[in-house]
Amino acid sequence: MFPPLFLILLLTAQVFAIWPAPQSITTGSSVLWIAESVRVSYERGDVWHILSPDFPGQNTKHKVDLQSSLTYRDDASSSGFSSRSIVQAAIARTLDTLFKQSFVPWKLVARNELAGFEADAHAQKQYIKNLVITQSGTDNSSTFKPLAGQVDESYTLTIGLDGIAKLTAVSSTGVLHGLESFVQLFYKHSSGSGIYTNMAPIAITDAPKFPHRGLNMDVARNWFPVADIMRTIDALSMNKFNRLHLHMTDAQSWPLDIPSMPDLSKKGAFQTGLSYTPSDFKKIQTYAIERGIEIIVEFDMPGHTTSIAYTYPELIAGADAKPWDKYWDEVNKQVYLLDETVKSNDTAVIGPLIQRLVDRNHEQIRKAGLAPIVWEEMALEWNLTLGSDVLVQSWLSEASVAALTAKGHKVLAGNYNFWYLDCGKGQWLNFDNGASFQQYYPFLDYCSPVKNWRLVYSYDPLGGVPANETHLVMGGEVHIWSEQTDPINLDDMVWPRASAAGEVLWSGRQDASGQNRSQITAAPRLAEMRERMVSRGISAGPVQMVFCTQNNATECFTESTSMVNDEEVAIPSTDGRRPLEKLGSCKLLPYTLRLATMIEEIISRVSPKTLIVAVIAISSIIKITTWLSTERRIRALGGHAKKVNTKFPLDLDLIARAIKATMNHKNLQTWDRWFTMPTGQKSYTMEAKPVGRRVIFTADPENIKAILATQFTDYGKxxxxxxxxxxxxxxxxxxxxxxxxxxxxxxxxxxxxxxxxxxxxxxxxxxxxxxxxxxxxxxxxxxxxxxxxxxxxxxxxxxxxxxxxxxxxxxxxxxxxxxxxxxxxxxxxxxxxxxxxxxxxxxxxxxxxxxxxxxxxxxxxxxxxxxxxxxxxxxxxxxxxxxxxxxxxxxxxxxxxxxxxxxxxxxxxxxxxxxxxxxxxxxxxxxxxxxxxxxxxxxxxxxxxxxxxxxxxxxxxxxxxxxxxxxxxxxxxxxxxxxxxxxxxxxxxxxxxxxxxxxxxxxxxxxxxxxxxxxxxxxxxxxxxxxxxxxxxxxxxxxxxxxxxxxxxxxxxxxxxxxxxxxxxxxxxxxxxxxxxxxxxxxxxxxxxxxxxxxxxxxxxxxxxxxxxxxxxxxxxxxxxxxxxxxxxxx
Structure with a gap:
């Protein structure tokens, strides 16, 4: 079926656009090229100075006008931060990306139609002459390690047909976001003749929906070298995230060097050298700040602390206690029975002790000028008293977020049913051949299935939160726990699924009209974003196969249909949490009325006897045609099972036997007969057709496994x-x-x-x-x-x-x-x-x-x-x-x-x-x-x-x-x-x-x-x-x-x-x-x-x-x- 015209137009209008979606964007259809000689100027405050310094890593053709001269080094040895250093480095990266890492969008246009999309390389070229960057506000120290909401991240970006591009922002962070959007407007020509945009003139006004937009990356369950963390920071910046939460320590390892307690990592890391030194951490932090990302370091406690026992065994109760699922992991009341100083599993005893720990811990954090974050259990399960500055990270449900805001807490959302990217890989435990094998087969993990990008995109951090409390939801984080993730599969596990969360956090789950954003219109944009990330060194997984992306996604969607003035109109579902259902085509409706008139005319001209014969004949033809169609569909999938032995038409005796068996409590004997063929042999998958409806009976373990596990989503109540x-x-x-x-x-x-x-x-x-x-x-x-x-x-x-x-x-x-x-x-x-x-x-x-x-x-x-x-x-x-x-x-x-x-x-x-x-x-x-x-x-x-x-x-x-x-x-x-x-x-x-x-x-x-x-x-x-x-x-x-x-x-x-x-x-x-x-x-x-x-x-x-x-x-x-x-x- 051909996609409805309005959907094609909708997709065409949005395929080549920014990710995450700006709050407002208008584009034209004119072509502008950008050359390596483009002049970039940076204006801050009321002073305008023109300087053209060259700096290491800068192409000599790039002339960057700054307020004053500053030599930039893209490493962690820089001391201090300033707007100039941040912006200068960002300009260098922007130009480097444009001229060294742009891509040819052949995957995003119709097969063999790239020439019709690209700019004419032989026509006279109009170039962007200047990119004028204006920062209207002044950065301060909080800009580079902000609390949520402290930094104005908004920006405006225009590109005129006169070749002047203007980027205006209040903060250097806003400038970074604007430069990222600028890069996404351009493509590499397939002939190699330059970089162009075919959307001029362009006007973008943009600002984030949520002030906290993060990725929680577990670096304790598997070791990740600094380079992998820095590459992840690059990807976060591309997607306009502003937080990288490093889950630094856990039961399995302590991979952070603390000079005053060197044995923690010496004994707690997986191996000598697999820990982050102060120098490593400074490098990571500096690299992140230069890209608008704040690093959050998590020391998980009081649970998830078993790795401390490698160094200080006296501090950890039940470190080696078995069974592990009784004593390990979360704050487990049972383990405190093993603690000589507690000897109780009573929450009334343990709760005040945890409160004292948290109070002392948070006091130390505040003295360091930082803000504490706790997981939701501290507020909802242990009911601790928390300061007004504390962020509570929720992971369990929408109900948890609503319960936290009801208590007045500031909340980070991240429901594991949607935003746990590690889910669906299966159990990381092994099972013996006993009862546990049976219980856990086919070894799905607790949060299966995989959270595909569509499911990630469907999550609303504000879902279930009353309107008068939504201001307490500061944003959220998408999570990658690393039990089965390491540097080899990191990029593919995170991207582009995290990009989908990034748009929810930046743009909001709803668009300007208040409707849920559609995955149909998101898919082409996300596919483009994936190509940009790959060209910039991020090994992100594909969004769809090329067949779909080349057809603007119009060949790879499921639609709902409705009728408007006798014409079929596709209606994209606004409920992003459920797959769209094809409700059936109504194309025949206008013809049905004409057919009814024709039938009425025929009836008036034939005898009743002839009409009855005709109706019977037509009915028989329809039944035969339907039967043949059904048989073809069944045989295309596999075939028929053997038939239950019955004697009466429509298998009426099977129904009678079933009712009688239920009344006499003889179901076992009746089913056993159903699985017995006339030869006396058993076949444990049979079928019947009582009253014309096909029914399958099975006692085959492979079939039962398919129904309940391996093909779980194919079967339901x-x-x-x-x-x-x-x-x-x-x-x-x-x-x-x-x-x-x-x-x-x-x-x-x-x-x-x-x-x-x-x-x-x-x-x-x-x-x-x-x-x-x-x-x-x-x-x-x-x-x-x-x-x-x-x-x-x-x-x-x-x-x-x-x-x-x-x-x-x-x-x-x-x-x-x-x-x-x-x-x-x-x-x-x-x-x-x-x-x-x-x-x-x-x-x-x-x-x-x-x-x-x-x-x-x-x-x-x-x-x-x-x-x-x-x-x-x-x-x-x-x-x-x-x-x-x-x-x-x-x-x-x-x-x-x-x-x-x-x-x-x-x-x-x-x-x-x-x-x-x-x-x-x-x-x-x-x-x-x-x-x-x-x-x-x-x-x-x-x-x-x-x-x-x-x-x-x-x-x-x-x-x-x-x-x-x-x-x-x-x-x-x-x-x-x-x-x-x-x-x-x-x-x-x-x-x-x-x-x-x-x-x-x-x-x-x-x-x-x-x-x-x-x-x-x-x-x-x-x-x-x-x-x-x-x-x-x-x-x-x-x-x-x-x-x-x-x-x-x-x-x-x-x-x-x-x-x-x-x-x-x-x-x-x-x-x-x-x-x-x-x-x-x-x-x-x-x-x-x-x-x-x-x-x-x-x-x-x-x-x-x-x-x-x-x-x-x-x-x-x-x-x-x-x-x-x-x-x-x-x-």
Whole structure:
């Protein structure tokens, strides 16, 4: 499709323009050349002196008129700074760039059309005669090491047809920016005949949106020679940045020489000589000042300081403590338990100590004439009192920026979801072949995916900040952490993505009309900027392939379309955070009206019988044509999977079997039949077409890996799923995709850090009630105390109580009040929701009266808690979230967002997972333990050995019980929490296995195709879990895949993606460690109190477990067991 005319004109007008975009620019179409003999004059103040000194490095043809003579040396030996020295050096660089580093823009014009763009080299040339530079203000010392906002960086630049160019600025820094814009107006002629601009006359008025525009460069995780830092400074100056933040020290190294403490770098650097000397630093600082860049040096503390221990081990607590993820990195409360002077992990103890450290540190910084900067945790997590001069660097979210401005802090923005340039490289840790391999496969880093330039460009530092507080956002920084970046890939990792952030910070996210700047119009300008950077020695990565840049980006964009006066008009999206969607062409609309008139005329002239035949024929032709088109698209991607064996047209019997299986809890058997071909062989990727819609079923680990990880962005929950579940779970982490899902995950993820999931007090109170109910339940059965009970019912109530306690700070108490209204409503909503989800296109017929009544009860229950949380001030919330006693999940969420719908949706979603995940797995665990007394005996022996019968286990105890871990693994293998799941193809894509006659080729998947995958089937496949010898009897039959045998985990390691009890990839269950901890704790406490678990399920299911697959997999007929108390237990 040809691009709309207005878009071509828009792009053409902006392709050859300044980066970052000036506040105002007008251009013409006349050609002016610039020669090496151009005269440059510099006027400052009211005095005008003409001198033409030559200086080292200056081409003798350049005549630079300055106020007075000054010899310039481009090295760090210069002492002091002045406007003259700064400007003189900048003029020399400008002329050198123009005549030695200009480029031919062949990549930026249509193929073979360069001659039409370039100036005519044979025509008479009009030259720029003079560049007159006027500095209207006087620089002072603060100009060269300013606080944000102290320097006026504005400039105006004009180039007239008379050949006079004028650059006016208040400060020398403004002059530097103006000279950079001047350079960007010129191109090298392909014939080599000179340097020209074809945009005269030109008028630019410009000033930055934000006073602080920086790059945070980590020089501690990898060593960067001074030359690499200086090259980065050059690139920053080209993009009108004004800060280089050097993250100088960290846990891994201390690469800065401090003469009074020489051992810090001697022992803390990676190697002798890999540290910055005072001379090096002076050279870097001088080089930066001469280019309008201020150097910020960060000594990260009190966390990230392990490298100090190489020299002063007595200063660092837990320097070698293991596991590293418990004691290292951020300010970790746990590590202070190891500090002999603190011996506490209580924030009430640690907080005042950090406050004293910060107060003393900031006092020293102020005495040196500098301003302190802190990371956001100091203000939001530790709630420190900070001076009004302190800048707070935010990195977590828009909510963090808003919370900081609400406290009155000056803020630097830099949300890691947008501006962390190191993201997407994958984990830098290595994993053994055990559970960690499974958990972290395919080894994505915490902040994946890669932040491409479009995403960087979409970030608004003011997003979410009230209008009356935006003045507190001083700007921001884009970040490059160097765990996987070194001098070899530095330029490509930073540029031109940092350029995109540079335009946001200089020009603002919105243009003069208040609309978000479009990546469509930005792409050609950024592509040009990249070419300029490459020609000047910066190895920046490409913006687009040449095919796109040569076509002015009009061949490489996705448009939205609308109709204006029956004509198609492309509307670039103003929402830079979402890719534009092609909504479809409306070109046929004007013809449709004429076609309707023609059809009406035909109908009036034919008989009804003929018309019916014609309609049938046309309908058949359309269906055949559509089918052929669909088949071509599928086969272009791969092919078909084998078809599920069905008997009725439209696969109606498949729908009937699915409904019957759900009602009778026979989903496992039904899916197993679907994967069985008529020959009796298995194929674990099949397809069917119920009611004409293609559906894929798979239990192939390679396909599941593709869906969940390697092709993660190709598959999602989809809008139909979101619509079906929106009444219950809203826009929560379980119902959304892509950016919305990612925002939910980032909101929830901090609440499941190890410090939280290892806090076992929340479980202890409720497990004691559970034990009491087990004992009382047995007594009520026959009065003897040895009766059987349905422990599954108790476990679902127990986990509901624990979950509400963790989330809200108050339990619903359903263990002691079985008829509790909320518990009943929650269960009924789940039951009806499961039917709605499985009814597919028939779900509107599902009765919903009890469902909506239950939703009302749920909302009425949680709303008072939300009201209470929102009534607290940010300071009160911060206090609660830092207190172990006052912490709740809801308070933590409310400290990040004040949106009550967000709070409600995420709360209910986590409550659902927190109850059902743990309760279902515990139910199956005791189902199997009751059938395997030898496992109970062995497990109980481990418990007694590790913690005895009285002491409550610690988090470390639970992790150290290998047989307990094996029992839970084996339970989750046989009974995965979510046995069947569905994803929707978000675009045309493939599955790697299951296509073609041999089933080894890819399967073509068209957009909106649902794919059902089953971990239950996959984890019970005999070809993936081989048989093993019986662990206790050589004469017994081998243990098969269907047998419960924790011993298999002592020697067997599942292959990647054949065992994923908590899902996998980026959507791996965020609360899995919380669930495993609760499971393990509950099992240990129950088996401390009860010596035996006897099976009473024989008369109920005959030894064949009834798998009730609703939202989670749970026992369909309960778990009737008898708990026998231990005579030795003295709890």
């Amino acid at each position: 989809g809008e139909p799923f979101h619509k079906e579940w929106s009444d219950f779970l809203g826009d929560s982490i379980f119902t959304t995709d892509l950016d919305q899902w990612h925002s939910s995950r980032q909101l929830i993820r901090p609440q499941f850090i190890k410090d939280r999931v290892s806090d076992l007090d929340v479980f202890e109170a409720h497990v004691q009630v559970l034990i009491k109910q087990i004992i009382e339940g047995g007594k009520r059965y026959d009065g003897t105390g040895e009766g059987d009970i349905d422990v599954s019912d108790l476990l679902f109530r127990y986990t509901l109580d624990a979950a509400t306690h963790f989330l809200l700070g108050s339990s619903v108490g359903s263990l002691e009040l079985p008829e509790q209204e909320f518990a009943e409503a929650f269960g009924e909503v789940q039951r009806v929701q499961n039917i709605i989800a499985r009814a597919g296109p028939l779900n509107p017929l599902v009765p919903r009266s009890s469902f909506y009544k239950g939703i009302k009860v749920i909302n009425e229950f949680v709303n008072p808690y939300i009201d209470q949380a929102l009534s607290l001030s940010p300071e009160e919330l911060a206090t609660k979230t830092k207190s172990e006693e006052g912490y709740t999940f809801l308070h933590a969420l409310a400290s990040f967002t004040r949106d009550r719908k967000v709070l409600r949706d995420q709360l209910v979603a986590v409550l659902l997972a927190g109850r059902d995940t743990t309760a279902s797995t515990l139910s199956w665990t005791f189902y199997e333990l009751a059938r395997h007394p030898e496992v109970v005996k062995k497990l109980r022996a481990e418990i007694v050995s590790q913690v005895g019968l009285n002491r409550a286990p610690t988090y470390a105890d639970l992790k150290g019980m290998k047989y307990l871990q094996n029992v839970m693994h084996e339970t989750l293998r046989l009974y995965p929490v979510v046995p069947f799941n569905v994803r929707l193809a978000l675009k045309d894509t493939t599955l790697p296995h299951g296509g073609g006659p041999d089933g080894l080729s890819p399967v073509g998947i068209l957009k909106d195709t649902p794919i059902g995958y089953s971990t239950l089937i996959m984890q019970r496949r005999p070809d993936l879990t081989p048989p093993m010898a019986h662990p206790t009897s050589s004469s017994s039959p081998p243990i098969t895949v269907l047998d419960f045998c924790p011993e298999r985990w002592q020697t067997w390691q599942p292959k990647p993606w054949t065992y994923i009890p908590f899902n996998g990839g980026p959507r791996i269950c965020i609360g899995q460690q919380f669930a495993l901890t609760e499971m393990g704790y509950t099992i240990v406490r129950l088996l401390q109190r009860f010596e035996k678990v006897e099976n009473f399920m024989g008369p109920v299911d005959g030894g064949d477990p009834c798998l009730k697959a609703e939202i989670v997999l749970q026992p369909g007929q309960g778990v009737r067991v008898r708990f026998m108390e231990s005579e030795k237990a003295g709890l």
